[in-house]
Amino acid sequence: MTDDPIAIVRAxxxxxxxxxxxxxEALIADEFHFTSPLDNRIDRATYFARCWPNSESIEGFxxxxxxxHGDRVFVTYEGRKAKVRFRNTEVLTVKGGQLTDVEVxxxxxxxxxxxEGGFVEPS
Numbered sequence: 001m002t003d004d005p006i007a008i009v010r011a012x013x014x015x016x017x018x019x020x021x022x023x024x025e026a027l028i029a030d031e032f033h034f035t036s037p038l039d040n041r042i043d044r045a046t047y048f049a050r051c052w053p054n055s056e057s058i059e060g061f062x063x064x065x066x067x068x069h070g071d072r073v074f075v076t077y078e079g080r081k082a083k084v085r086f087r088n089t090e091v092l093t094v095k096g097g098q099l100t101d102v103e104v105x106x107x108x109x110x111x112x113x114x115x116e117g118g119f120v121e122p123s
Contacts, residue, residue: 005094009073016055029098036104057081071095085110
């Protein structure tokens with residue numbers, strides 16, 4: 001096990017892609033919390049019940065930005081599942097060699113719905 005936050009974050013994305021539940025369990029702290037536009041600081045058990053099953057459809061992550069600042073790692077990635085591509089940003093907190101918090105900010109579909117230099121009207 002390493003204390004390098006970047007290595008821990010990379011290992012967590014790899015565990016998600018390879019569907020390695022034991023690897024991700026070792027990386028997630030008991031006091032873990034997960035927040036996204038759909039989840040408000042859910043605990044570790046709820047994360048595994050609600051979010052981990054999504055790993056079944058994930059084919060990969062292309063890490064676009066991976067920056068450590070103190071105990072936080074800021075990640076922007078392009079994810080792939082089935083014929084869908086998407087781009088998200090996450091802020092992961094690493095303490096004692098484990099993830100303690102993850103915040104997910106949903107991005108956009110790839111290809112982008114708006115033309116380059118353009119926009120999409122809100123519905």
